[in-house]
């Protein structure tokens with residue numbers, strides 16, 4: 001059973017925000033995360049509550065979402081636990097790169113196949129196995145009532161992990177996701193380093209490929225918010241590729257383009273309540 005170290009805790013919005021660290025067999029490093037638990041879930045530990053997993057973007061730790069997204073008032077109101085893990089393994093012995101789109105802070109939620117990355121960069125297995133085990137062993141989180149969402153690199157992670165592990169998650173949404181890492185400079189750089197140059201190995205980490213193959217069918221709808229003044233929209237995110245793939249597969253995908261909004265957490269905090277409500281409806 002996974003134990004967690006409780007680093008600190010803070011009371012907010014009729015709940016507790018825990019900063020935790022726990023060992024991961026996948027990354028073979030300690031991993032950090034935050035967990036918000038509304039009082040209603042603590043009080044009803046006989047009836048475990050839904051948990052929503054947030055995956056952050058490039059350069060982030062768990063703290064960006066925790067401090068900037070403004071998610072916890074709504075989570076408390078709707079009785080949802082929210083878990084925000086780090087974006088990569090970290091440490092002096094963990095491979096790194098000076099660029100912001102590779103290495104520590106840029107794990108891309110894949111299981112790396114290539115050295116030097118494969119020793120610790122096993123983020124798919126970390127998020128879908130070790131993190132879930134640690135949370136469900138130590139918090140009143142219900143197995144079978146999990147949702148996943150994320151931003152940018154984390155939006156790509158949420159979509160691909162949900163579709164590749166549809167038995168684990170009941171709901172999925174994303175803010176400004178990288179729609180097709182195979183057609184984005186960020187994705188091409190990270191996937192070639194983590195997985196190698198055989199692009200066929202990249203397909204299982206490409207949300208548009210998975211959606212086009214009908215792998216989103218477990219989800220009645222997938223919600224995407226995308227800012228129209230996002231500087232990465234045309235070069236990296238390419239939301240239209242997700243829309244084309246969904247149309248091909250007959251998958252319901254709700255994409256909301258937001259005029260004037262950029263790629264930042266100001267955009268995320270503007271629509272986070274909608275995403276939490278979208279998940280709560282499907283997890284209750």
Ligand SMILES: N[C@@H](CCC(=O)N[C@@H](CSC=O)C(=O)NCC(=O)O)C(=O)O
Nearest residue numbers: 057058059060064100151152153154265
């Ligand atoms: N400087 C980087 C991009 C940095 C950036 O915008 N990071 C985003 C996620 S981008 C996609 O994954 C982010 O969430 N930053 C943290 C924050 O608190 O705003 C570059 O230009 O490559």
